[in-house]
Amino acid sequence: MNPILAVDMAAVIILTTAGNARELGIDEEQWVYLRGGADCNDIWYVSERPVLHASPAVRSIFAAVSAHTGIALDEIGRFDIYSCFPSAVQVSCRELGLDPRDPRGVTVTGGLPYFGGPGNNYSLHAIAEMAHVLRAEGGHGLVTANGMYLTKHSIGLYSREAPQQAWQPIDSAPLQAAIDAAATVAPAKDPSGPAMVETFTVAFGREGPKQGIVIARNEAGERIVANTRDDEQVLKDLLDNDPIGQTGRVTVENGINRIAL
Incomplete structure (x- = not known):
């Protein structure tokens, strides 16, 4: 199970305001709302991470997105967990509190090994497919993305349901500061x-x-x-x-x- 990069694929999403969508005459049945999103990096060097099978970044940004939107894990109907390797899915699911065998599934595309993905652009395909799924099924959907060695993480929570308040971005800076302040593991000066x-x-x-x-x-x-x-x-x-x-x-x-x- 590894990503397949040698593919010829493209995806497009159009992101705009509700007011502009109305002016353009876009059918509201087609609208999907970005309810919240956040980004954080784990400790940059894998060799310095205290726990190799954990991701404080995924844990903190999901908690922030869930609190910001008022949408809990058990209210989310569909997921697309970035799937470059099995460990990426396992670590993310663990931090989200999601069983990898949850009947809601962990992908809406089939994942990188089966759907493919042009380099780092896979997640755009996941967002586009999540929009199709939510239009058909309603409810909420969560998309994750990562880069490097499970280092850079992003989460977006999408929904057919309109938010009750105006859009506000989530400030990821305090989350990143907490991760950056955590203790790291020193490399051995003498490994013998x-x-x-x-x-x-x-x-x-x-x-x-x-x-x-x-x-x-x-x-x-x-x-x-x-x-x-x-x-x-x-x-x-x-x-x-x-x-x-x-x-x-x-x-x-x-x-x-x-x-x-």
């Missing part, structure tokens, strides 16, 4: 020694597993990024057994961190 695995992945080549990559913490709580040896049995063990929580030993060989589990 015991380290506990926080997470890992196995990179594949055309012939199969190629390299193991591990993120771990040493006894001082500092973070280490290391490769496993490019050994067939080591890579098989990584794929067959979950090493998270295990302690390995890191050595530095020719400037490269190596971890043995």
Whole structure:
């Protein structure tokens, strides 16, 4: 499940005021309202994030959008969660409080792996499709977007129901300031020694597993990024057994961190 970027696609949305829409003679049955939206970045460097499977940015901007609009999670009928990788969906759902298997679904397009998306423009397609869905079904719909390594996050809440008050933007600056002020994890100055695995992945080549990559913490709580040896049995063990929580030993060989589990 990965994004498909090599597609020839385009999407357009027209955003205007209710007054201008009336002057243009646009049928009100076609109107979809942007009820609220917010943007925030998580800690820029993945290696400095205290919790690798969390997104304080998604959590805070959804709380802000929900409070601003008065629309709670259980009142939202449709979702499109940005889906560049499985972890992007899982992390966002966790922060929203949404079960990934919720019958309301997590996409209205089919998601990046199946619908495709021209680079970072996928979310415009998600917004356009959400407008079609809300015109047909009514209610509220939520669209998320992210960029970089689950770093930049945006949320928009759309609805067929008109708001009761005039449009007001959400000030994301205080939300961003709180994230920026949070403690970060320092990289280990000397990575050699015991380290506990926080997470890992196995990179594949055309012939199969190629390299193991591990993120771990040493006894001082500092973070280490290391490769496993490019050994067939080591890579098989990584794929067959979950090493998270295990302690390995890191050595530095020719400037490269190596971890043995």
